[in-house]
Amino acid sequence: MKILTGNDLKTGAVTWWDGTGWSLHVEQAADVGEDGELIIAREEAARRVNVPYAIAAERGPDGRVRPAHIKDRIRALGPTVRPDLTLRPADPTAGNWVI
Amino acid sequence: MYRYDTYDQAMVDTRVAEFRDQTRRRLEGKLSEDQFKPLRLMNGLYLQLHAYMLRVAVPYGTLSSAQMHALADIADKYDRGYGHFTTRQNIQYNWIKLEDAPDILADLAKVEMHAIQTSGNCIRNISSDHYAGAAADEATDPRPYAELLRQWSSFHPEFSALPRKFKIAVIASETDRAAMRLHDIGIRLVRNPDANGAGELGAAFYVGGGMGRTPMIAPLIRDFVPLEQLITYSEACLRVYNRHGRRDNKYKARIKILVHELGEDEYRRQVEEEFAHLLTLGIEPPFAELERIRTYFADPAFTPGLPESIDRSDPDFALWVDRNCHTHKQPGYVAATISLKPVGGIPGDATAAQMHLMAELARDYSFDECRVTHAQNIVLPHVEQQRLYELWQKLEAAGLGTANLDQVGDIIACPGLDYCSLANARSIPVAQKISERFAASGKGDALGELKLKISGCINACGHHHAGHIGILGVDKKGLENYQLLLGGSEGADTSLGKITGPGFDEDGIVDAVEKAADVYLAQRSEGERFLDTYRRIGMEPFKEALYG
Amino acid sequence: MADTLPLPGEGRSEVDEVQFRFRDDEPADHPAVTVDAFVGQTNAAAVRIEPGDDARALLPHLARIALVEVNFPAFTDGRGMSAARILREAGYTGELRAVGDVLVDQLAFMRRCGFDSFAPAHRLDAEDAAAAFARWPHVYQSAADARVPIWRLRHGSGPNGGADG
Numbered sequence: 086m087k088i089l090t091g092n093d094l095k096t097g098a099v100t101w102w103d104g105t106g107w108s109l110h111v112e113q114a115a116d117v118g119e120d121g122e123l124i125i126a127r128e129e130a131a132r133r134v135n136v137p138y139a140i141a142a143e144r145g146p147d148g149r150v151r152p153a154h155i156k157d158r159i160r161a162l163g164p165t166v167r168p169d170l171t172l173r174p175a176d177p178t179a180g181n182w183v184i
Numbered sequence: 185m186y187r188y189d190t191y192d193q194a195m196v197d198t199r200v201a202e203f204r205d206q207t208r209r210r211l212e213g214k215l216s217e218d219q220f221k222p223l224r225l226m227n228g229l230y231l232q233l234h235a236y237m238l239r240v241a242v243p244y245g246t247l248s249s250a251q252m253h254a255l256a257d258i259a260d261k262y263d264r265g266y267g268h269f270t271t272r273q274n275i276q277y278n279w280i281k282l283e284d285a286p287d288i289l290a291d292l293a294k295v296e297m298h299a300i301q302t303s304g305n306c307i308r309n310i311s312s313d314h315y316a317g318a319a320a321d322e323a324t325d326p327r328p329y330a331e332l333l334r335q336w337s338s339f340h341p342e343f344s345a346l347p348r349k350f351k352i353a354v355i356a357s358e359t360d361r362a363a364m365r366l367h368d369i370g371i372r373l374v375r376n377p378d379a380n381g382a383g384e385l386g387a388a389f390y391v392g393g394g395m396g397r398t399p400m401i402a403p404l405i406r407d408f409v410p411l412e413q414l415i416t417y418s419e420a421c422l423r424v425y426n427r428h429g430r431r432d433n434k435y436k437a438r439i440k441i442l443v444h445e446l447g448e449d450e451y452r453r454q455v456e457e458e459f460a461h462l463l464t465l466g467i468e469p470p471f472a473e474l475e476r477i478r479t480y481f482a483d484p485a486f487t488p489g490l491p492e493s494i495d496r497s498d499p500d501f502a503l504w505v506d507r508n509c510h511t512h513k514q515p516g517y518v519a520a521t522i523s524l525k526p527v528g529g530i531p532g533d534a535t536a537a538q539m540h541l542m543a544e545l546a547r548d549y550s551f552d553e554c555r556v557t558h559a560q561n562i563v564l565p566h567v568e569q570q571r572l573y574e575l576w577q578k579l580e581a582a583g584l585g586t587a588n589l590d591q592v593g594d595i596i597a598c599p600g601l602d603y604c605s606l607a608n609a610r611s612i613p614v615a616q617k618i619s620e621r622f623a624a625s626g627k628g629d630a631l632g633e634l635k636l637k638i639s640g641c642i643n644a645c646g647h648h649h650a651g652h653i654g655i656l657g658v659d660k661k662g663l664e665n666y667q668l669l670l671g672g673s674e675g676a677d678t679s680l681g682k683i684t685g686p687g688f689d690e691d692g693i694v695d696a697v698e699k700a701a702d703v704y705l706a707q708r709s710e711g712e713r714f715l716d717t718y719r720r721i722g723m724e725p726f727k728e729a730l731y732g
Numbered sequence: 733m734a735d736t737l738p739l740p741g742e743g744r745s746e747v748d749e750v751q752f753r754f755r756d757d758e759p760a761d762h763p764a765v766t767v768d769a770f771v772g773q774t775n776a777a778a779v780r781i782e783p784g785d786d787a788r789a790l791l792p793h794l795a796r797i798a799l800v801e802v803n804f805p806a807f808t809d810g811r812g813m814s815a816a817r818i819l820r821e822a823g824y825t826g827e828l829r830a831v832g833d834v835l836v837d838q839l840a841f842m843r844r845c846g847f848d849s850f851a852p853a854h855r856l857d858a859e860d861a862a863a864a865f866a867r868w869p870h871v872y873q874s875a876a877d878a879r880v881p882i883w884r885l886r887h888g889s890g891p892n893g894g895a896d897g
Contacts, residue, residue: 135217155664156607159602159610166602166616189886191885195870198869205863338872341845345808346810415873426810426814427814461821465874467873
C-alpha cells in the first residue's frame with residue numbers, strides 16, 4: 086500500500102494522511118493508491134502539511150499499518166534509544182514493531 | 185572569553201528580527217518551503233526525522249556559565265529536557281517547533297548566542313582546540329583568531345550561497361586536537377618559519393580537507409600568512425571556491441574536490457592572484473581589532489604556586505585524574521574533561537539538569553568557562569588540582585564522572601537513524617552495545633587509548649574516517665549493515681581509516697570490534713596504542729581474526 | 733525555473749522588468765549581449781553575465797559598458813555575487829543589475845556586492861523588499877558598497893594593514 090506522510094508546518098510533528106486530514110498516528114494512515122500526487126499537491130498548497138511524500142507500507146500480521154522501511158518506522162514511533170520520547174512510551178513491545 | 189559590544193549585539197538582534205519576519209512569511213504562505221529552506225538553514229533549523237532540529241552555534245566551543253544555563257533552559261522550555269553536543273562543538277535540539285524558533289533565537293541573543301550559519305551553504309561554526317588557553321604546547325590562544333574569522337564570515341554578502349557548506353578550524357599547536365586537516369580550511373597559528381620558528385606569529389593555511397563520501401587530508405597551501413593579512417587571504421581562498429567550486433553535482437561541490445581537481449599548485453596560484461588583488465582594497469581589519477579581541481582571551485587570574493600533588497588514595501578518583509585530566513600550562517591547574525559517555529549512554533547527550541550542574545561547576549571551578557569538544561564531551565579548562573577531588577565527587581553523583589577520555593568507551597557517534605533522516609543505520613545502539621561489552625568484560629581498561637567513531641551514513645558526521653576504529657552504517661538491501669574501518673587518526677599524523685572487508689549486522693559489528701581489540705591485545709608491543717600496533721602489523725592479522 | 737519564457741499571470745514580471753533601482757541616471761536602453769558576443773562587438777554597451785562566465789573578461793572594456801546584467805538562474809548559485817564585486821573592485825561605475833531568481837532575502841547581500849538595480853523574475857512584495865534593504869544597521873566586513881564595516885567604526889581610521897600601507 087502507499088501512504089502519505091509529512092510534517093506539520095508549525096510544530097514539525099510527523100503526520101500521516103488518514104483519508105480526511107493529517108494524523109499523528111501511523112495506524113490511521115490511509116492507502117492512497119494512485120491518488121498520492123493529487124492529495125500531496127492540494128494539501129501542501131493549503132499549508133495543511135509541509136513537505137509531504139508517499140511511502141510504501143503494508144499491513145503487519147496484527148493488521149496495523151507498518152511502513153516498509155525502518156527509517157519510516159522510526160519516524161512513525163520515535164527514537165529507538167529513547168522509548169520515553171516515543172508515541173508509545175508505556176508499550177514495551179513498541180521497539181519490536183520498529184525493528 | 186569574547187563579550188559582545190553594542191555592534192555584535194545589534195547584529196544578532198537584527199538576525200532574530202529577520203528570521204522572525206521570514207518565519208511569519210512562511211507561515212502565511214508568502215514563502216514556499218523551497219524558498220524558506222535555505223533561510224531557515226542559515227539559522228540552523230533543519231526539518232529532521234522527528235521534528236524541526238535546531239543547531240545552536242558554540243563559537244570555537246567556548247561557553248560561559250550563563251550560556252550553559254541558557255542552553256539548559258531552552259532544553260526545558262522548548263524541547264524535551266535534553267540537548268546533544270556535536271562533533272563540531274555545537275549543540276542540537278531535536279524537538280523544536282517552527283513557531284517557537286524565533287523566540288528561541290531571541291532567548292539565545294540575550295546571552296550572546298545564536299544559530300547563525302550552523303547549516304546551509306555558507307561558512308559554518310569555526311572550531312578550535314578545546315584546550316585553548318590552557319594547553320602548554322600552543323604558540324598562542326587560537327580563539328581570538330577564530331573570533332576575528334567568525335565576525336568576518338557572518339552575513340558575508342559574497343559567500344552566503346557557496347557551492348556547499350564550508351568548515352574552518354583554527355589551532356595553534358603542533359598536536360592537532362581539532363582534526364584541523366580534515367576541514368575545508370584548517371589554520372594553524374605558527375611562528376614565522378623563515379626565522380627558524382622564532383619569528384612573529386602568522387597562519388599556516390591547509391585547504392581542501394574533509395570527510396564524507398571522499399575523505400581527503402588538506403594539503404598545505406600557504407605556510408605563512410602574516411596576521412595582518414589573515415582576513416584578506418581567507419577571502420581569496422573563499423572567492424576562488426565560490427567562483428570555481430562545482431555546482432553541477434552536490435557530491436562534488438566541496439572545496440576538497442576543487443583543490444583535488446585543480447591540483448594544489450594551481451589552486452594555490454589562483455588564490456595568490458586573488459590575494460594580490462584583494463590586498464589593494466584594504467579589506468583587512470586593523471591590527472587594533474585583533475588586539476581588542478585578544479584582550480578578552482587573557483589568562484584568568486590564576487593563583488600562582490598552588491600545590492601540584494593530588495591525594496590518589498581513592499582509586500576511582502585516581503583513575504579519573506589519570507584519564508580525564510590534561511596538563512595545564514599553569515602549575516597547580518589541570519584541564520578536566522566531563523565525560524558525556526556513561527557506559528551504555530547516548531554519546532554527547534546531556535539533560536537540562538546536567539547542563540545546569542556543568543554551568544555551576546564551570547562557575548565554581550573553572551573561572552566561569554567550559555568548552556564543548558569535537559569528541560562530544562565538556563571540558564572545564566582551568567581547575568585547581570587541589571579541588572579536583574571535590575569536583576569529581578560532584579560529577580560522579582550526577583553520572584558525569586566516567587573516567588574514559590580517549591578510551592574505547594569514549595565513543596564519538598552521530599545521532600544516526602534514530603534521529604537523522606540522512607542516515608542509513610542507527611549508530612547509538614551500536615555505541616551503547618560496544619560500551620557495555622567492554623565495560624562488562626573489563627577489557628576496556630586494558631585497551632588504553634582507542635578512539636572509536638561511528639557514523640550512521642557516508643556523510644561522516646561521526647568522523648568515522650578518523651577513528652582508530654571507525655564504523656560506517658550502510659543500507660544493505662533495506663537492512664542496517666555496518667562496515668569496520670581501522671587506522672584512522674585526526675592528529676598531527678592524520679590518516680584515513682581503511683575498510684576491513686564485508687560488513688556486519690548490529691550484533692556482528694560489536695563482535696568485530698571486540699575481535700579487533702583482541703588482536704591488538706595479543707600483538708601489542710610495550711607502550712603501543714591500538715593505532716600504533718595496527719600501523720606496525722597492518723590489516724592482515726585483523727582480517728584473519730574477523731573473517732577467518 | 734526562472735529562465736523560461738514568462739507567462740502572463742500573477743507574480744510574474746515582464747522579461748527583466750526592473751523593480752528596484754538605486755541610480756539617478758536614465759536606465760540604459762541597450763539590449764544586453766552575452767559576454768562572448770560583447771567582447772567581439774565594439775558597439776555593444778550592455779552585457780549579461782551568466783554564472784559560468786568570467787567577469788574579468790570585461791575588465792578591459794569597462795569604459796564602454798553602461799549596463800551589466802548578472803543572471804541568477806537559481807538563487808542558491810552565488811557566483812554572480814563574486815562577479816558583481818569583481819566589477820566594482822575594478823572601478824566599474826555603470827548600472828549593475830541582478831536578474832532572474834532574485835528573492836527578497838538576497839537583496840541586502842546583493843546591494844553589498846555592488847548591485848544597484850534588480851529585475852526579479854517574480855515580482856517581489858514591495859514592503860518586504862523595503863524591509864530587506866533597510867534591515868541591517870551594521871555590517872561586519874568590507875564589500876563593494878560604501879558601508880563602513882564594524883571594525884572601522886570600532887577603531888576609526890587608524891593604522892590599517894590594507895589601504896593605508
